[in-house]
Amino acid sequence: MPIEMDQLVALCKRRGFLFQSSEIYGGLNGFWDYGPMGVELKRNVREAWWRDMVTSHNEMVVPLGAPSTYEMVGLDCTIIMHPQVWKCSGHYDLFHDFLVDCRESKGRYRYDQVYGRWVEGRGQRFFVATQDPSSAGEEAMRHQALKFLGLRAKDADELQWQGPMVCLTTIDDFSKVLGPDAKTLGTLTEPREFNLMFETHTGAIRNETSKTFLRPETAQGMFVNFKNVLDSTRVKIPFGIAQMGKSFRNEITPRNFTFRSREFEQMEIEFFCRPETSADWYKYWRDRRFQWYLNLGLSPERLRLRDHDPEELSHYSTGTADIEYAFPFMAAGEFGELEGVAHRGDFDLRSHMEGKLDPKSRPLEVEKDEHGQPRYRGSGRDLSYFDEQTKERYLPHVIEPSAGADRATLAFLCEAYCEDEAPDENGKPTKRTVMRFHPRLAPYKAAVFPLVRKDGMPEVAQEIYGALKPRMNVFYDEKSAVGRRYRRQDEIGTPFCITVDGQTLADGTVTIRDRDTLRQWRVHKSECVAEIERLVSGQ
Numbered sequence: 001m002p003i004e005m006d007q008l009v010a011l012c013k014r015r016g017f018l019f020q021s022s023e024i025y026g027g028l029n030g031f032w033d034y035g036p037m038g039v040e041l042k043r044n045v046r047e048a049w050w051r052d053m054v055t056s057h058n059e060m061v062v063p064l065g066a067p068s069t070y071e072m073v074g075l076d077c078t079i080i081m082h083p084q085v086w087k088c089s090g091h092y093d094l095f096h097d098f099l100v101d102c103r104e105s106k107g108r109y110r111y112d113q114v115y116g117r118w119v120e121g122r123g124q125r126f127f128v129a130t131q132d133p134s135s136a137g138e139e140a141m142r143h144q145a146l147k148f149l150g151l152r153a154k155d156a157d158e159l160q161w162q163g164p165m166v167c168l169t170t171i172d173d174f175s176k177v178l179g180p181d182a183k184t185l186g187t188l189t190e191p192r193e194f195n196l197m198f199e200t201h202t203g204a205i206r207n208e209t210s211k212t213f214l215r216p217e218t219a220q221g222m223f224v225n226f227k228n229v230l231d232s233t234r235v236k237i238p239f240g241i242a243q244m245g246k247s248f249r250n251e252i253t254p255r256n257f258t259f260r261s262r263e264f265e266q267m268e269i270e271f272f273c274r275p276e277t278s279a280d281w282y283k284y285w286r287d288r289r290f291q292w293y294l295n296l297g298l299s300p301e302r303l304r305l306r307d308h309d310p311e312e313l314s315h316y317s318t319g320t321a322d323i324e325y326a327f328p329f330m331a332a333g334e335f336g337e338l339e340g341v342a343h344r345g346d347f348d349l350r351s352h353m354e355g356k357l358d359p360k361s362r363p364l365e366v367e368k369d370e371h372g373q374p375r376y377r378g379s380g381r382d383l384s385y386f387d388e389q390t391k392e393r394y395l396p397h398v399i400e401p402s403a404g405a406d407r408a409t410l411a412f413l414c415e416a417y418c419e420d421e422a423p424d425e426n427g428k429p430t431k432r433t434v435m436r437f438h439p440r441l442a443p444y445k446a447a448v449f450p451l452v453r454k455d456g457m458p459e460v461a462q463e464i465y466g467a468l469k470p471r472m473n474v475f476y477d478e479k480s481a482v483g484r485r486y487r488r489q490d491e492i493g494t495p496f497c498i499t500v501d502g503q504t505l506a507d508g509t510v511t512i513r514d515r516d517t518l519r520q521w522r523v524h525k526s527e528c529v530a531e532i533e534r535l536v537s538g539q
């Protein structure tokens with residue numbers, strides 16, 4: 001059943017998954033805080049990624065679908081790096097979106113995210129623009145068009161809509177465009193470039209030379225440390241460097257909950273390989289990363305792998321596939337990017353070595369900055385790789401699986417949200433909201449309840465809680481009716497509840513309840529820890 005985004009957003013606030021940043025001051029657009037449940041969920045997403053990609057990777061075994069064995073190591077780089085990094089990476093010049101401003105409403109929109117339709121009425125033909133191409137957006141457009149023509153709702157059949165919804169980028173002349181929040185025509189400005197990097201200054205003096213940037217991706221830290229990793233470890237190509245951490249982009253229109261934020265976390269791998277093997281590694285990583293989301297519970301109907309069209313490719317990429325998810329806030333049939341798997345060739349290493357800007361090796365060293373220094377000068381360091389066995393020296397090619405921790409967390413939240421019926425304490429079926437997280441991702445793995453707060457039940461429950469606590473995150477609750485306690489755990493996605501009841505005192509057994517199937521069974525309290533560990537690990 002499709003979920004309503006409003007309900008998920010409300011649950012996230014009510015149960016402590018996500019809060020608007022600085023909410024008491026009215027919030028800050030594009031920034032989100034993770035509450036007590038959210039922080040556990042996101043940490044579990046990150047830990048699953050790190051464990052599956054890095055620490056549990058066995059470099060002695062060829063993984064299914066891989067061309068050979070390979071090694072993986074990790075890195076944790078700074079958010080602020082030398083400004084030259086961003087000049088050589090291309091972000092300084094090319095990391096921009098186009099925006100249009102509305103002179104009337106003062107609204108600011110991303111050019112490629114404004115849509116609209118042509119309409120004719122009362123002898124006028126104009127283009128009604130919206131940021132929301134869904135059916136709700138179409139409804140708002142109808143209202144706006146009627147208002148513009150001074151008509152009422154009952155006159156809607158006077159409007160003749162022409163052609164399908166199209167992007168503003170297909171419109172040449174804005175004089176007949178009614179902006180998304182405008183009352184008159186022709187208020188949108190011509191599109192202009194807007195660099196997405198946040199600027200700051202390092203040191204006491206604030207001038208052009210002290211200007212630095214908050215990293216817009218974690219990737220560059222891995223390229224500029226390529227030689228350090230080679231020299232400090234014994235890794236040999238093929239190998240990958242993994243890093244997760246905050247990235248910052250001054251998005252023009254942050255929206256759709258955490259989907260497009262201005263501060264977010266990435267989980268990126270730069271995988272270095274011999275150029276002639278890169279196509280095979282690219283295919284391996286596409287499939288491997290796609291499968292990772294399926295293994296953690298995203299449904300195959302809502303997940304897809306899509307190859308980029310050539311014109312969609314980033315400035316560095318010679319091939320990219322997106323892993324996409326049908327988020328509930330997208331129009332029917334639309335998907336949103338969860339992760340990009342890019343074939344970056346040798347672009348980044350070459351740029352940081354030689355100062356070239358794009359894969360066509362366009363030399364830009366001739367361009368000078370305000371101090372007369374070559375702007376795109378690389379580090380001048382030799383970032384090539386020497387193969388001891390073949391005695392060859394070459395620049396490795398790179399495959400980059402680049403995921404967003406917040407987007408993945410949002411997809412897991414959307415996938416988990418479910419409303420169904422479950423019997424209440426009187427056995428009567430009642431509506432419940434349940435978050436069906438994969439046990440690896442669930443904030444709490446289990447909850448322990450004494451049925452009542454007497455007869456020695458709390459003592460037994462606390463003993464079980466104490467035995468589980470060092471092994472996993474568990475919750476203890478003895479307040480209110482047990483049926484309500486189950487419902488509370490369902491809403492935060494706790495997969496198993498353990499209840500100590502009258503029978504426990506007689507034969508030492510406790511009840512375990514499965515969140516999804518609602519099945520209940522008894523195990524001896526001494527086997528409880530092993531049983532929960534087995535269930536959580538999916539065995």
Ligand code: GAP
Nearest residue numbers: 217219259260261264338339340402403404407
């Ligand atoms: N190093 C390559 C790179 O950064 P990207 O497609 O721009 O590629 C990778 O970003 C991933 O980072 C995206 O697939 C998405 O999951 C996440 N991401 C990018 N921009 C984001 C934003 N504004 N808010 C949340 N996540 C974002």
